[in-house]
Amino acid sequence: MEPRPAAPRPRLCDSLGADQTPSASTLNAARAEARPAGRRAPAVAAVLPAGGSGERMGVPTPKQFCPVLERPLISYTLQALERVCWIKDIVVAVTGENMEAMKGIIQKYQHQRISLVEAGVTRHRSIFNGLKALAEDQPDSKLSKPEVVIIHDAVRPFVEEDVLLKVVTAAKEYGAAGAIRPLVSTVISPSADGCLDHSLERARHRASEMPQAFLFDVIYEAYQQCSDYDLEFGTECLQLALKYGHIKAKLVEGSPDLWKVTYKRDLYAAESIIKERISQHICLIMDTKDENHVGHRLEEVLKDELNHVKVTSRLPCHTGRDLDQIVSEQCYSYVCVNVMTSDFEEIRKLVNMLEESNLSILYPVVVISVYFLDYKSVPFDQKMENLMQIREYAKEVKKRNILLCGLLIYYPQLP
Numbered sequence: 001m002e003p004r005p006a007a008p009r010p011r012l013c014d015s016l017g018a019d020q021t022p023s024a025s026t027l028n029a030a031r032a033e034a035r036p037a038g039r040r041a042p043a044v045a046a047v048l049p050a051g052g053s054g055e056r057m058g059v060p061t062p063k064q065f066c067p068v069l070e071r072p073l074i075s076y077t078l079q080a081l082e083r084v085c086w087i088k089d090i091v092v093a094v095t096g097e098n099m100e101a102m103k104g105i106i107q108k109y110q111h112q113r114i115s116l117v118e119a120g121v122t123r124h125r126s127i128f129n130g131l132k133a134l135a136e137d138q139p140d141s142k143l144s145k146p147e148v149v150i151i152h153d154a155v156r157p158f159v160e161e162d163v164l165l166k167v168v169t170a171a172k173e174y175g176a177a178g179a180i181r182p183l184v185s186t187v188i189s190p191s192a193d194g195c196l197d198h199s200l201e202r203a204r205h206r207a208s209e210m211p212q213a214f215l216f217d218v219i220y221e222a223y224q225q226c227s228d229y230d231l232e233f234g235t236e237c238l239q240l241a242l243k244y245g246h247i248k249a250k251l252v253e254g255s256p257d258l259w260k261v262t263y264k265r266d267l268y269a270a271e272s273i274i275k276e277r278i279s280q281h282i283c284l285i286m287d288t289k290d291e292n293h294v295g296h297r298l299e300e301v302l303k304d305e306l307n308h309v310k311v312t313s314r315l316p317c318h319t320g321r322d323l324d325q326i327v328s329e330q331c332y333s334y335v336c337v338n339v340m341t342s343d344f345e346e347i348r349k350l351v352n353m354l355e356e357s358n359l360s361i362l363y364p365v366v367v368i369s370v371y372f373l374d375y376k377s378v379p380f381d382q383k384m385e386n387l388m389q390i391r392e393y394a395k396e397v398k399k400r401n402i403l404l405c406g407l408l409i410y411y412p413q414l415p
C-alpha cells in the first residue's frame, strides 16, 4: 500500500535554547568518543509527546507542567535528555495553548536543542507531528532527519543515558526497540457480563514502558500508513512498527524509575526521588586550614551517621578554583563552618559562585552557615548585628532558589 501522503506539516516554532551546560555535556562527549572504533554513531533525535491534559491527575494543570520542587515536571525530563550529548534534537509536542508556557520553561531553565511542534488530539497524533517536523528539512529550521529517533513521554522524568543508549543501539540493529518492566499486577480479560473471562500468566508478560527507539524511516512510514482508529485509540508505538512495518521490536529491560507520572501520587513519588537524589552529597566548607577545626569533627560525624551520603570537605572557599570543582560535582547541600569570623562575606562569595554556576536554576541549593564564637572574646551585640544581616540576605537569595540559614553557637574557650 502506498504510504498516505503526509498531512499538512505542523507549525514548527523556532528552536529555542541557551548555552550548553559544560559539565554534563563534556562528560557525555567523552563517553560518546569512547564508542568502539569503526562504528559510526547514528544521528539521533528525540520526540517528546507533551500535549496531554492529564485527566487522571485530577488537577487543572496538565501534569507535564505540574511543579515538582517548584519546577515543572517536563523540565526534569528535558534535563535528563539534554545530559545525553549524542541526542542532537529534542522535539516537544505541546498544545497551542501551552506553547508560550513551554517557551517560558525553556528560557527559564536554559534548556537547549529544543524545538516545539503542535500536539495532536491524541498521543499518537502528537508523536506523528513530532516525526513530521524531523522528516522534512525545512530551510528555516536546524532540524534534519535522524537515522534513529527516540520516543519518550514527557512525563517520565527519570530516564538515564544507559537505557537510551540500549534502545538506540537495539533500534539500529532491529529497527525498533522499547523498554519493558515486570508487571506489578496480573492482567485479566473481563467478559461482556463484567466477570472474569481469563487472566494472563503474569510471568510471561511485561509492561511496555518508555523510552522507545526506532529507525526513523520505520516509525515514520508506520505513522503515515496508520489507520485513523490506531491514531485515535492506539497506545503502543512498538505495535505500529509491527503492524505497518512488520518490525518486531527488541525489548530492553528497563530500570524501576522509568514509570510514567499519571496520578497525583506519582507527583509525590517524583518529588521524593528528586529530593533523595540531590541530597546525596554534602560539602563542608571551613574557614581555616587548622586540622583541629571543628568542621573536621562534624565531617567525621556526618560520614558515620549518613551512610548513603557523600560527605566532602573543602578548605577556605576563597580559592575560587576549588569551589568550581565542588560545584561541578553537582553538590546541592553546603555547610560552612566558621570559627575565625562572623563576617559573612565568605557566605556571599559562596552564594555568588553557586548562582554563577546555574546550579540553583535547576534545583534548590541549601547553604547552612554555622558560626562558633567564643562569647568571652566576642561582644554579643557586635557580632549579632553582623549575623542578623544574614537573615535579610537569606530572604533575598531565596528568590533565586538558594535556601540559606545561619546557626550561631556561642561557647566558652576552654581554659
Ligand SMILES: Nc1ccn([C@@H]2O[C@H](COP(=O)(O)OP(=O)(O)OP(=O)(O)O)[C@@H](O)[C@H]2O)c(=O)n1
Pocket (backbone or CB within 6 Å): 048, 049, 050, 051, 052, 053, 054, 055, 056, 057, 062, 063, 064, 093, 119, 120, 121, 122, 123, 124, 126, 127, 153, 154, 155, 260, 261, 262
Ligand atoms: N493528545 C496527547 C495526549 C497525551 N500526550 C502525551 O503523551 C504522554 C503520555 O500520555 P498520558 O500519560 O496518557 O498523558 P495524558 O493524556 O495527559 O493523561 P490522561 O490520560 O490522564 O489525560 C504524556 O506526556 C502526554 O502529555 C500527547 O502528547 N498528546
Ligand SMILES: O=P(O)(O)OC[C@@H](O)[C@@H](O)[C@@H](O)CO
Pocket (backbone or CB within 6 Å): 123, 153, 207, 208, 209, 210, 235, 236, 237, 260
Ligand atoms: O496510554 P497512556 O497515554 O497513559 O500511555 C502511553 C504510553 O506511555 C503507554 O502506552 C506505554 O505502555 C508505552 O507504550
